[in-house]
Amino acid sequence: MDASLQIKQVQVSQALELSELAKSIYIPHYPYLWEPGGVDWYIHEYAYPLHKIQAELADPNNLHYIAYINGDAVGYLKINIHTRANHFDPQTTMELERIYIDATFIQKGLGSQL
Numbered sequence: 001m002d003a004s005l006q007i008k009q010v011q012v013s014q015a016l017e018l019s020e021l022a023k024s025i026y027i028p029h030y031p032y033l034w035e036p037g038g039v040d041w042y043i044h045e046y047a048y049p050l051h052k053i054q055a056e057l058a059d060p061n062n063l064h065y066i067a068y069i070n071g072d073a074v075g076y077l078k079i080n081i082h083t084r085a086n087h088f089d090p091q092t093t094m095e096l097e098r099i100y101i102d103a104t105f106i107q108k109g110l111g112s113q114l
Helices: 012-029 038-047 050-058
Strands: 005-009 062-069 072-081 094-101
Touching: 012 038, 012 050, 012 062, 012 072, 012 094, 050 062
Parallel strands: none
Antiparallel strands: 005 062, 062 072, 072 094
16 A cells, blocks of 8 residues: 555544545445435435534544545545444444445555555
């Protein structure tokens, strides 16, 4: 991976940047999963509206990171800590909920870095 890679935790003040990044990555990759109109509902109402991203960023149990290459946001991940999952103690459990990478950077090691 390029030496210019930076991975930074997202702050609440960056909610709009994260929302726009998530939408720009999700739309080209996953429309095949949805019936007509479904992807619009998912990205604009369910997963990535600004108010939802702001709430997630304000929750200390949700951690978001953006990967930047040469200053451009090219991917992100979301980790949920203290997650309830199949008989595991939520105090010792976490979940990698999302890891999205811009198509330009797929299979270049960015996922491993994140």
